[in-house]
Amino acid sequence: MEYSILRNLIVEIPQKPGNFAKVASVIGAEDGDIGDIETLKIGTHTTVRDITVQFENIEHLERVVDKIREIGDGIIVHAISDDVMKAHEGGKIHMSSRRPVRSLGDLRRVYTPGVANICEIIHQDPEQADYFTSIGNTVAIVTDGTAILGLGNIGPVAGMPVMEGKAVLFDQFVGISGVPILLDTSDPDAVVETVKHIHQAYGGILLEDIGSPHCFEIEERLKNELDIPVMHDDQHGTAVVTLAAILSACRTAGVDLAKAKVGQIGLGAAGLAICKMLMEYGVEAMYGSDLNEDAQERLRESGGTVLGSIEELMEKSDIVVATTGVQGLIKKEMVREGQIILALSNPYPEIDPEEALAAGAAFAADGKLVNNVLGFPGIFRGALNARAKAITYPMLLAAAEAIVDSTKPGDLVPHPLDPNVHTNVTEAVERVAGNEQ
Numbered sequence: 001m002e003y004s005i006l007r008n009l010i011v012e013i014p015q016k017p018g019n020f021a022k023v024a025s026v027i028g029a030e031d032g033d034i035g036d037i038e039t040l041k042i043g044t045h046t047t048v049r050d051i052t053v054q055f056e057n058i059e060h061l062e063r064v065v066d067k068i069r070e071i072g073d074g075i076i077v078h079a080i081s082d083d084v085m086k087a088h089e090g091g092k093i094h095m096s097s098r099r100p101v102r103s104l105g106d107l108r109r110v111y112t113p114g115v116a117n118i119c120e121i122i123h124q125d126p127e128q129a130d131y132f133t134s135i136g137n138t139v140a141i142v143t144d145g146t147a148i149l150g151l152g153n154i155g156p157v158a159g160m161p162v163m164e165g166k167a168v169l170f171d172q173f174v175g176i177s178g179v180p181i182l183l184d185t186s187d188p189d190a191v192v193e194t195v196k197h198i199h200q201a202y203g204g205i206l207l208e209d210i211g212s213p214h215c216f217e218i219e220e221r222l223k224n225e226l227d228i229p230v231m232h233d234d235q236h237g238t239a240v241v242t243l244a245a246i247l248s249a250c251r252t253a254g255v256d257l258a259k260a261k262v263g264q265i266g267l268g269a270a271g272l273a274i275c276k277m278l279m280e281y282g283v284e285a286m287y288g289s290d291l292n293e294d295a296q297e298r299l300r301e302s303g304g305t306v307l308g309s310i311e312e313l314m315e316k317s318d319i320v321v322a323t324t325g326v327q328g329l330i331k332k333e334m335v336r337e338g339q340i341i342l343a344l345s346n347p348y349p350e351i352d353p354e355e356a357l358a359a360g361a362a363f364a365a366d367g368k369l370v371n372n373v374l375g376f377p378g379i380f381r382g383a384l385n386a387r388a389k390a391i392t393y394p395m396l397l398a399a400a401e402a403i404v405d406s407t408k409p410g411d412l413v414p415h416p417l418d419p420n421v422h423t424n425v426t427e428a429v430e431r432v433a434g435n436e437q
């Protein structure tokens with residue numbers, strides 16, 4: 001038998017001698033090849049095991065799982081997990097202590113009675129919280145779940161894996177603690193009130209995957225009403241990285257961005273912010289296209305030109321950016337020779353970069369490559385280091401330029417695991433924030 005897929009079966013088995021053997025023999029009798037077996041949880045009456053098994057194909061997997069389910073006796077197959085699912089088991093983040101408690105002395109220093117003195121110091125001088133608490137190193141990752149990647153309004157709980165992912169990136173790239181906050185409302189009044197009531201525990205607020213148009217009002221009001229950095233990642237994190245990718249492409253192609261014709265397909269959170277950033281940078285011919293008339297109107301109000309169709313936009317633009325969430329929206333016949341195409345929707349782009357290049361594009365990339373992961377960690381690290389009260393356009397521009405400077409010749413953007421990019425963005429943002437104070 002040729003095995004082509006490997007899966008992990010998460011099976012709950014009542015603690016009775018012979019029960020595990022029943023599961024193992026069913027798998028063996030059906031020619032499944034058992035590998036590692038891990039005990040995930042020992043309960044009072046049952047044990048949950050993660051059994052790695054190789055299968056010939058999906059049909060073979062389904063047959064084996066059906067046979068295990070037929071055993072009965074309280075044996076339950078909870079999940080069939082692959083390596084992505086495995087990476088999510090138990091969640092991706094965990095709040096951990098920076099101070100070990102190994103003795104009573106530790107306990108008294110870390111907790112009562114020692115802690116009371118620190119509380120009093122902060123009570124007398126609230127700024128001491130910067131030194132004696134983790135607040136200044138913690139960012140709330142706030143979502144209402146209305147625009148989770150390009151998956152749409154799937155709710156905040158379904159969006160939690162994305163928020164945990166952002167927290168992983170904050171921690172790994174710049175040492176910030178990211179704390180997901182899931183809101184069960186999208187009403188701007190309620191969102192603003194809620195964030196205002198909880199904001200004291202955080203040094204900054206990252207708004208994530210909040211859909212348009214309510215994201216615009218929410219961000220604007222929170223920026224005005226809070227004196228800590230607030231940034232909607234899908235708007236400005238994306239705009240920063242997109243500007244950087246376009247600048248690198250223009251540098252390689254010898255194109256002057258200010259004189260280029262740029263088309264943006266999708267004028268939601270990401271799209272409108274990209275247009276505004278590019279126009280602020282000096283782009284004069286900024287075209288846009290969206291199905292939604294209000295979104296079109298927002299581009300006109302910002303100084304851009306709305307075109308009637310995607311075909312017209314593709315025809316007229318030297319550089320095209322797409323953030324619609326619609327896989328395959330750009331057809332290869334629409335691609336113009338020498339165009340720069342950034343199809344940024346996640347998880348699936350508007351056109352595969354290989355297809356765009358084969359159709360004549362000079363540069364093409366998707367949202368895996370040109371991704372706000374290159375921006376938001378360093379932007380917040382820099383803002384927190386400088387104790388900035390807001391994230392401003394000059395700070396965002398400095399972040400974009402730092403990304404360009406971190407990009408190897410010929411590439412559009414740096415590798416996201418290159419620590420230099422996060423350090424460079426941090427330093428650039430911190431420097432500008434420091435100058436602004």
Ligand SMILES: NC(=O)C1=CN([C@@H]2O[C@H](COP(=O)(O)OP(=O)(O)OC[C@H]3O[C@@H](n4cnc5c(N)ncnc54)[C@H](O)[C@@H]3O)[C@@H](O)[C@H]2O)C=CC1
Nearest residue numbers: 149150212266268269270290323324325345346367371372
């Ligand atoms: N690569 C990256 O770093 C990022 C990528 N994105 C991606 O961009 C996409 C959009 O995200 P958001 O702007 O937050 O969502 P959004 O919901 O605010 O905006 C989507 C916009 O696309 C428009 N649209 C939908 N179908 C269209 C079509 N057929 N033609 C023209 N316009 C159309 C909608 O009317 C809406 O205005 C998502 O797939 C997301 O994953 C978003 C942020 C960062």
Ligand SMILES: CC(=O)C(=O)O
Nearest residue numbers: 149150234346371372
């Ligand atoms: C990358 C990101 O933030 C998004 O696709 O929504």
Ligand SMILES: [Mg+2]
Nearest residue numbers: 149208209234
């Ligand atoms: Mg997002």
